[in-house]
Amino acid sequence: MLYNEPSELEVKVLTRRFGLENSQSLDTYLATEGYEGFRKAMEMSPEEIIEEVKASNLRGRGGAGFPTGMKWGFVPRDSDKPKYIVVNADEGEPGTCKDRVLMENDPHQLLEGMAIAALAVGARRGYIYIRGEYRYLIEIMDRAIEEQYRKGYLGKNILGSGLDFDVSTHTGAGSYECGEESALLESLEGKRGQPRIRPPFPAVSGAFQCPTVLNNVETFCNVPAIFRMGARAYAELGTPRNGGTRLFCLSGHINKPGVYELPMGFNLLRMIEEVGGGVRGGKKLKAVIPGGSSCPVLKAEECDVAMDFDSVAKAGSMLGSGGVVVMDETTDIVKVALRLMAFYAHESCGWCVPCREGTLWLKKLLARVDAGEGKPSDIDLIGELAENMLGHTFCPLGDAAAMPTISYVKKFREEFEERLRKASEAAESDLVVL
């Protein structure tokens, strides 16, 4: 089902089947150019497939924005080990809800993307790692997989391509950390969801220590379109080095929250105003988290930015997972910082010291400041502790907790100070000094 009305400004590439009757069925998929991309790809050599993906300027939609074609190119195809295709459907980044609609409304698009990746690297086995909370999606994907097997789109010699490809879903157990690729692989192997030492990267040694292509749901969903449209046409939808469209998840204080497919480089302010219908209740915009909770916040005056990886990075934040969280003038930034830190403290896997201890300390510290029991030195301490975590942790989760915190303190310091002033006023003695 769809959760929001589509916007006229959308460019529907990945979401083109959303709203069609029986969009989950393979028949609908095939009736709407399904598997055309695969049919083209199966005529190409693996090198040509990878070159095509490279030419599309597709960048990873999970958050880091790494060029997908390059990632596929790292897989040693001459290795005699089996190769794996793994889909990261552990969508857990606060503010992000795009993978679920992709799997819910068009499961076969994901499977086609995986099959093309399998052609590119010579994989015969794929896994879709779906977070446990997405129970209903696991059922949808399982049904889609079953239908594909029945109709010869999975299994032996798919569409006469010579490709044998098996896919199954794997259920996550509720850890945010398992969205980190190496922790996901540990979890997939049945181990504790903790990140691995890298290098080696999954492309060389991933699932079961074998070469593995591991991408986000949305990344794979882009692949059929690249082959259907041609890399060039696809790339031209976006900006230079940022090919294609992107699913943005608008949430927060906005009139029309929802998931919208827009070209890469779409202006953020315009997105809020024209796509999202503006700030709720006619209030003033205060700040925006542009790409999920792990990204540094942008103040209202910083929001005139093109939403592609490079432009947002230039603005001091990240495009991340496309979770755009809009905050109006009534937003209490101290509470925002606290709420997010509580999330990271809860989700830190505990593997490394700075993340494990830093997130808990920051949570306690922010809670005290929020409760009006802060000391003036606390504000600097919050920033310093976050700085001490930044770049020192084992995996990006620690950075993801530290970066936004630093931005809140830096950009909204006066709000923290205000909270302390109120605290000290409240603590003033009522006694009259004689």
Place this chain on the structure above:
Amino acid sequence: MADLVTLTIDGKTVKAPAGTLVINAAKSAGIDIPAFCYYDGLALQAACRMCLVEVEGVPKLMASCTLPVREGMVVHTESPKVVASRKAMLEFLLTNHPLDCPVCDKGGECELQDAVFRYGAGEGRFTEIKHHVEEKQFSPVVFYDAPRCILCYRCVRICDEGLGVKALGVIQRGAVSEIAPNSGDHLECDECGACIDICPVGALTSGIYRYHTRPWEMKHVGTICTHCGDGCKTTLGVRENEIIRGNNRDRSGINGEFLCIKGRYAFDFVSHGDRLRKPLVKRNGKLVEATWKEALETVAGRFRELKERGARIGVVGSNRTTNEENYVLQRFAREALGTPHIDHHRTADILSFLAAVGGRTELLGRTEDVYTAKALLIAGVDLAQQHPLLAFQARANWRHHGAKAFVVAPGPVREEQYAARVVRAKLGEEPAAAESLGEELKKCEDLLVLFGGSVRGEALRRLVAFGDGLGIPVKYICLADYANSRGAADMGLLPGFLPGYQPAPERGMGLAEMLEGGRLEALWVVGANPLRRRKLNSNAFVVVQDLFLTETAQLADVVLPAASAYEKTGTVTNTCGEVQRLSRALTVMGPKPDLEIFALLAAEMGVDLGPLDAKSVWAEIRGNVPGYQVAEPVLMTGGAAPTSPPKVDGVTEEDAALVEPSGDTLFTSGSVSRYSKILNVIREAPGGLFQEKRTKLT
């Protein structure tokens, strides 16, 4: 040697083989990079973030414990940025760590304390409430105090990788993560205490040691464990003449830091309430306390009288007493008592083994070979239970060098977790099973064969002949139980052999014949309990030297209380034929070392056996016993010096028949183990040998 890579660390030019980790390259140059989770020989973690260093050209600090050296790399390990990050990591670690150092067992030898002293801040900025959970007891020996835990996972790794036991894991997530037994609320493990020993802080503490002392109040005495035949060095912590702990934290000796439950805890028998403190003499059919003078006069008087009338005297020695004691005992028997009837409990067929080797000392495997051999054939022995050090080394060899292990056993053993091939064979039928592996073994570069006491006589000769015919370099280790089994044989506690396996002029009776033949007029038992297994079919005058009133001692006419291995000096020879020196940890009132008892008896009888102190006797052994011309400096520095036993001739089938494997498990050690509290409170005792059920195959 691999290609050398040149890099610069703190301005020093350092050369290290390609693949070396920066933390180790630094160490080789004398630069110490602090780390909690990094541990030599265990899997890499990069979790504690203490070893972060600055690498020129890399924007982020890098974990030196997972970073291989690169040509031209420039590393800074003490730059302001690095030092600041270490300070920050320690500040994070101390947030939930209780500052109970004044009562913590680890206080004074704590790696966290040391690191904070070196890099930490003088003041704390953490003013929130600490996360606290109650302490837990995992087993009689393992306690866990979660708040002190810094989650370095060393314990999890040593248990999994080092021992193959996998008893520990991690539960929960984030700052509330805890180490926990994988079997729920209690450990099902070897209770070896390696997890406690390896813990850098006071999170895992020992039920034996905790809250007993401060580390600096102890004197640390490095000596050799008295239990199995592996001969581990154990460093006893002694305070006020009481042994409080055993460990080997300085990693010296053949075992490095490895110790099993017996080496680490089972010294407690020395203070057992049943310990004999005074001599006992039988009066009116009952053993009553007597003075040393009375007891010695009684024994000397009877011995003199018996000797004069040429009575049959049997002497049974021990496989725990020192070489010096064994050497003097056989001299006493042969020279002062004039009897050829001398033997000891043989737990392995060392005689047939040395006969089969025939003086080719290059065929004798050493402890270190278990870690370096390219292939291992483990036959007729439950290594993890009977020879825990060798099992640990064999596993480490597989983990670190990819050694191929071949197992021949009558039932499941832990070595099967990593064995290339496993063949089931009844005890005594190992050679045929080994022969079935011939084609595979021939392909190995070299081979070390470890075999237990069931391989004896003809079977042993066949196994060695098989190994000799493989066409590759093969070494052997004949596995015997107890600290000085090998020394007992080497020192001639045998009816047919003098020290150094020189043929005895007259072959005496073996142990079985002595006891069961019914013709003895006197029996002198030193540090053994032969009447536990056999009956004495004669009315002999019985003298027993022991620590406890064993089955044998109960039948004695005179019992002389003896000192334990921890209460005397001397040397012992382990199952691999390596000599090591004991250091005295305790002085005891009442009991005397067996050597001293021999000297007093000799004096009382008026026989001159020369100076009978450990040092003089050792000099005599070095001078007289073939194969014992070992390197003195090695011994003096606490090392293990290999002996080179000569060719042995004249071994009979009776010798092989006298071999009786001890059957001890990880939690037993002959009669002595009955008096060890710790060995008797372990619930998880696995039962018999070759019945490993607890650990699943990986």
